[in-house]
Amino acid sequence: MKNYDAVIVGAGQSGMPLAKKISNLGLSVALVEKRAIGGTCINDGCSPTKTMVSSARLAHLVSRAADYGVILPSYHIDQETVKKRKDHIVTLFRGGAEKSLRKNKNIDILMGTATFKDRHTIEITTSAGTTKTIKGEKIFINTGSEPRIPEIDGLDNTPYLTSTTIMELEETPEHLLIMGGGYIGLEFAQMFRRFGSKVTIIDRAGRLVSKEDEDVCKEISQIFSDEGIDTIFNSEVKKVTYQDGFSITSKTPEGDISLKGSHLLVATGRVPSSARLGLENTKVKTSDKGFLHTDDFLKTDENHIYALGDVAGSAPFTHIAYHDAHIAFQHAYKGNGVSKNKRLVPYCVFIDPQLGRIGLNEQEAKTKGIQYKTGKFLMKHAGRALEVDETRGFFKVLVDPESKKILGATILSLDGGEILATLQMAMVGGVTYDTIATLPIAHPTLAESLNNLMGQIE
The missing domain is CATH 3.50.50.60 (FAD/NAD(P)-binding domain)
Incomplete structure (x- = not known):
């Protein structure tokens, strides 16, 4: 039985960067993965879906080609080629991730399903049915989530x-x-x-x-x-x-x-992948829905066991799982972790136009009794949106009436997620809305509509 300084269960968007961080301290790491390196994001989440969204968007633009003065006789969808393109991206990203991990001499990648035998001991069962037992001084659980299938007749x-x-x-x-x-x-x-x-x-x-x-x-x-x-x-x-x-x-x-x-x-919806971990052999507790209970720094009820990403009930986004790795690493090895409750959580839904959100929206502010002023700017009035004929959606912002700082924003527009990042940085930096209203932002860009947006605040 081999003893490791750290055992990480799940090679997802928390597990991979965490393995590198810990190994860079000169510590031994076992990274256990039952399915494929990269987790949901690389294999059947962000990367493949957004690759297919790209194909679909191109089909949409081709269908509108005449609006731009480009006359095409016909087009058709080759679904097999769409899938092949998606598969190529998955293979590329997964291969890159695995290569990066394997070149680190302090990381052992162990393929198989992990089950706790006791609070420090994990048994790994391979797809061939063989088993291997390892021990970890610290253990990090990053097993993610899986599709929820409702109980419906038939x-x-x-x-x-x-x-x-x-x-x-x-x-x-x-x-x-x-x-x-x-x-x-x-x-x-x-x-x-x-x-x-x-x-x-x-x-x-x-x-x-x-x-x-x-x-x-x-x-x-x-x-x-x-x-x-x-x-x-x-x-x-x-x-x-x-x-x-x-x-x-x-x-x-x-x-x-x-x-x-x-x-x-x-x-x-999705459910946390926690049911088959053998947590009953530890003191780790879960919620009624199966999420692992953690404190503000992602530590479970066992002082040496942490949970990260979807399985810990963190916001179900890749960037949050990645940030969880930072929080857990800092707390476990540096003693200066930042509470997970102090971070802003942005997200982007890749419909077209994109839907980006950060901070409060109106219904949340009203529920919490928070005073706010709001501004809204329609994309049909934005110069750049008109030039590219992508005029659906709007920018919307909530601000504090006294401090003039941004409380939250919803961006429903072409490249909405990119605009959202600008507002996120403004929120982190405490930039007031009246400052943004008069910034000389490059023309003609979507971002310059932030001038107009902040000018709409009443």
């Missing part, structure tokens, strides 16, 4: 798709039914609509993106409607059958309805 007996398996399609669905109107469902809905599928979203909620302000929801709903995506709200799927296609029975306030489609994507 669903298990059908070839339904998840956010992972839908990217393996080599044909374009004739009619894609999507169960769930969250961010994952929205990205795939618009993507496959642009590939040529008929798309219907079935959502239990009363509106899309319910965590966003109502005006954001209305704008996104209108964009999706304009692109021909159907949405059925307040609808709960009760039964699913499959015979040369899917048949769905769903309950609505007006009574049961029936839907048919060629393919079904189940996009009803």
Whole structure:
């Protein structure tokens, strides 16, 4: 049995950078991964989906080519080539990540499923069924999350798709039914609509993106409607059958309805991958939903065990998992960790136009009783957006009436995530909105609309 200074369970976006940080101290590290180096982000999350989103966006622009004076006789989607391009990016990114890890002499990569035998001992079972036992002075859990599959009559007996398996399609669905109107469902809905599928979203909620302000929801709903995506709200799927296609029975306030489609994507959220870790052999506690309990510095109820990323209940974004590695490393090895509760959490949903969010929105500010002023600037009035004919969406900001500092922002626009980063830095730096309102920002850019946005604050 080999003893390591650190054992990291899961080679995702926390596990990989953490392994490098610890190994650079001259300490021995075992990095255990059951599936593929890179975790969800590289293998079936950010990288592959955004690669496919890129193909879908190009298809959308080609369909609008005549608007720009470019006349094309015809075009068609080659779904097999879309998949091959996606696979190439995954292989490239995964290979780069693995090469970087393997060249570090202090890191051992151990492929297999990890299970705690006691608070310091982990058994690793390979795909061939062989086992190996190791010990770790410190242990870090970065096992991520997996698609949540609801218990619905008949669903298990059908070839339904998840956010992972839908990217393996080599044909374009004739009619894609999507169960769930969250961010994952929205990205795939618009993507496959642009590939040529008929798309219907079935959502239990009363509106899309319910965590966003109502005006954001209305704008996104209108964009999706304009692109021909159907949405059925307040609808709960009760039964699913499959015979040369899917048949769905769903309950609505007006009574049961029936839907048919060629393919079904189940996009009803994700659950933490914690059930098979053997945590009962430690003092590590979990929530009712399976998230590992941690303190402000990601330490569990065992002083030497940390949990990072999705499995710890951190905001489910790659950049937050990456930052978790920094917090845990600083706390475990430097004694000066920064509380996870003190960070701003930005995110970007890669629909088109992109939806970027940071800090408070109006409904959150009202719920918390926080005073604010708001500004809003429509993209249809932005010079750069007009020049490239991408005028859907808007910039929206909340500011403190007294300090004039930014409380939060929602950016729904072309390259919205890039604009969001500018506002994030302004928030971290304490830059006031009136300062931004008069900055000489380069023309003609999307960013210069921040001048207009801050000028709209009342």
